Amino acid sequence: MNAITHEPRPAVEVRDLTSRYGAFTAVDRVSFTVGHGELFALLGTNGAGKTTTIETAIGLRRNTSGTVRVLGRDPWKHRRELAGTVAVIGQETGFADDLTAAETLKLWTDLHRLPPQRDLLERVDLAHRAAVGVGALSGGERRRLDLALAVATGPTVLFADEPTTGLDPASRRRTWGLLRELTERGTAVVLTTHYLDEAAELADHVAIMDRGRIARFGTVAEITASYEARISMRPNPFDPLALPALTGRTSVDDGRLTVRTTELQADLHRLLDWAAHTNVELADLKAGPATLDEIFAELETEPAHAA
Numbered sequence: 001m002n003a004i005t006h007e008p009r010p011a012v013e014v015r016d017l018t019s020r021y022g023a024f025t026a027v028d029r030v031s032f033t034v035g036h037g038e039l040f041a042l043l044g045t046n047g048a049g050k051t052t053t054i055e056t057a058i059g060l061r062r063n064t065s066g067t068v069r070v071l072g073r074d075p076w077k078h079r080r081e082l083a084g085t086v087a088v089i090g091q092e093t094g095f096a097d098d099l100t101a102a103e104t105l106k107l108w109t110d111l112h113r114l115p116p117q118r119d120l121l122e123r124v125d126l127a128h129r130a131a132v133g134v135g136a137l138s139g140g141e142r143r144r145l146d147l148a149l150a151v152a153t154g155p156t157v158l159f160a161d162e163p164t165t166g167l168d169p170a171s172r173r174r175t176w177g178l179l180r181e182l183t184e185r186g187t188a189v190v191l192t193t194h195y196l197d198e199a200a201e202l203a204d205h206v207a208i209m210d211r212g213r214i215a216r217f218g219t220v221a222e223i224t225a226s227y228e229a230r231i232s233m234r235p236n237p238f239d240p241l242a243l244p245a246l247t248g249r250t251s252v253d254d255g256r257l258t259v260r261t262t263e264l265q266a267d268l269h270r271l272l273d274w275a276a277h278t279n280v281e282l283a284d285l286k287a288g289p290a291t292l293d294e295i296f297a298e299l300e301t302e303p304a305h306a307a
């Protein structure tokens with residue numbers, strides 16, 4: 001139906017993308033590529049530039065400099081041609097607000113000459129909202145309807161801006177299943193999210209944006225491995241001077257002891273051993289890699305990027 005064919009080149013190529021709002025640089029020389037069947041997750045603090053990047057990639061915003069190619073095309077110039085193969089979650093669907101969710105899905109499948117797919121509303125937890133006008137759906141429900149439309153057609157590229165924000169854990173997992181189904185069918189997915197577990201679950205590669213730049217890139221495991229692991233607890237009784245020798249750095253905040261360490265297992269062993277021998281209770285003990293919040297907090301303390 002459309003002239004865009006699969007090419008060996010990446011589905012999405014962003015090179016040195018810079019976007020300014022007046023004098024303010026919201027996206028600063030960002031580069032990444034996404035292959036067919038790959039899921040690329042963009043994470044970042046609020047205002048890091050994720051939405052601006054996505055809006056540029058779907059042709060809603062013109063970049064100040066750099067190049068953006070989606071299926072080899074400039075999305076700003078070829079948005080209409082790309083519309084048949086590129087789907088977007090999180091922007092206006094373009095459907096009439098007074099059509100119900102069920103009517104919207106039927107119109108969509110009819111337009112694409114697909115058989116009716118009534119179970120799709122159920123799969124995105126919208127069966128109970130089937131008769132509700134699209135205009136009366138919440139933001140999260142609209143994103144799920146967008147996802148149902150995307151799953152129905154199996155787009156070549158899907159841009160999903162925070163598809164799971166506001167969903168309960170069970171709905172999030174169902175959404176993950178549908179996104180995985182799409183990548184297995186070859187769809188390239190660019191996802192923005194505020195959740196590291198979501199990126200860990202789904203993404204082949206992750207970029208963490210901070211103040212317009214990609215501050216970290218890799219798999220979630222690679223990124224978290226580049227930060228010290230954390231052990232934290234509320235020792236009871238607590239005498240900071242009685243702690244055993246540890247490899248990691250300790251800090252105390254409001255009775256909670258935190259150890260930042262590159263030797264998680266060894267330091268945890270030392271602490272447990274010490275607690276057993278000294279009859280100290282390690283209340284609310286947590287141990288594991290740095291969380292996204294901790295990574296963001298550390299990024300924020302890094303100096304602003306050099307120009």
Ligand SMILES: Nc1ncnc2c1ncn2[C@@H]1O[C@H](COP(=O)(O)OP(=O)(O)OP(=O)(O)O)[C@@H](O)[C@H]1O
Binds near residue numbers: 021047051
């Ligand atoms: N229309 C605009 N005019 C001026 N500044 C803008 C405009 N839109 C966004 N910005 C600024 O550009 C920066 C990047 O915004 P953007 O929405 O891309 O970030 P984000 O990473 O998607 O944030 P969030 O997670 O909060 O959605 C922010 O500092 C924001 O205030």
